[in-house]
Amino acid sequence: MSVYSMTGYASGQHILAAATAGAPATRIGLEIRAVNSRFLDISFRLSEELRAHEPALRELLQQRLKRGKVELRAGVESTASDAVREPSPRLLQRLATLQDSVRAWMPDARPLGVADVLRLSATDGAGGTDWTQPLMQLAREAVDELQAARAREGARLATMLLGHLGQLRTLAQQAAPLVPQLVEQQRERFLERWREAMNLAAGATAPQAAEDRALAEATAFAIRIDVAEELTRLASHLDEIERLVKKGGEAGKRLDFLIQELHREANTLGSKSASLELTRISVDMKVLVEQMREQVQNIE
Known part of the structure; x- marks a missing residue:
């Protein structure tokens, strides 16, 4: 049996095909950093789309690692070269309608800015995506890589x-x-x-x-x-x-x-x-x- 260091690093990414023709593909990026610690101390930095998967990720790390301060980061981003998704007219109409409804009840609410619209358009259509299989597969591969580095x-x-x-x-x-x-x-x-x-x-x-x-x-x-x-x-x-x-x-x-x-x-x-x-x-x-x-x- 090998002696394992508590220090290591691993990373990986997985690209999902676009849901509709002409739309940019989506990339999941993940990295794991580990340093020495008296006990197993796990922390996460996950994007909004992936936070629901934290329990499954924690269970995976607890099964494979025994000691160390471990940080796992993961996020979802577009692979488009300009990294900005143009909002569709349908989305803009929905946002305008929602803004009117909110401000009808809350007149002091701040109006949506360009940055808000671009941020919301970047996640538009991704809410129904099931990230479980690609995320967990990527996490297992990263843990294997981390263990190899620690070995x-x-x-x-x-x-x-x-x-x-x-x-x-x-x-x-x-x-x-x-x-x-x-x-x-x-x-x-x-x-x-x-x-x-x-x-x-x-x-x-x-x-x-x-x-x-x-x-x-x-x-x-x-x-x-x-x-x-x-x-x-x-x-x-x-x-x-x-x-x-x-x-x-x-x-x-x-x-x-x-x-x-x-x-x-x-x-x-x-x-x-x-x-x-x-x-x-x-x-x-x-x-x-x-x-x-x-x-x-x-x-x-």
Whole structure:
């Protein structure tokens, strides 16, 4: 199953033949834009002729999409080159009659202007047109195109995520041997300080109590800087992220949670750091995790 991005765009148009000879044909134009969102948020911008079809369009989008902020725009327009339909004498007579009737009851009503007449003539005869079949067919094709675009973007995101997982595993492997080395170095440092404090000769042996105290300090230090547990959890999270990416489907929310856990482990690794090298590894990890967070927030 593919990983889908929440970002995509699709558009299309469908031309209907003119109802009468000599009249311009009618074109339905439709476009869908989608960006990332925590939930599925659908909005519509439909022309007056198509507003009745909003429930059917919403149902189609809800069946195919799970997350994202989606905007669907659709409208009807004439294909005539001048984009203006000349009103017929019959229509002008009807409009004049209707205007007289309205103003008889409402004397203060504004008279019809040229723009009003042209707008009404553009929709004249279209009121009885059934747009259902061409509109829904166009919408299904646009959603297919949108899903294909989201799948292509999702594949790119999956590749980037898997690459970042490999880099994080490399950093974890670099961090693992550092802690035992630091513990041994600190143990020797504690013993050396105790010897200096007691003014012992280089070849002398410290009292057992002093040496035990130094070893206890070294042990406490080892416990404080031990990151084995963090590295184990980090490896587990990386394995789970890889499994979800390869499985595909609706993985965005779970991936987002795992990225938060990765960031927490990288932070803890930095807070326990006792060397510049481990600090550098922690910083590099957090940079990679932040890049992954931005990518995961765009996955459905």
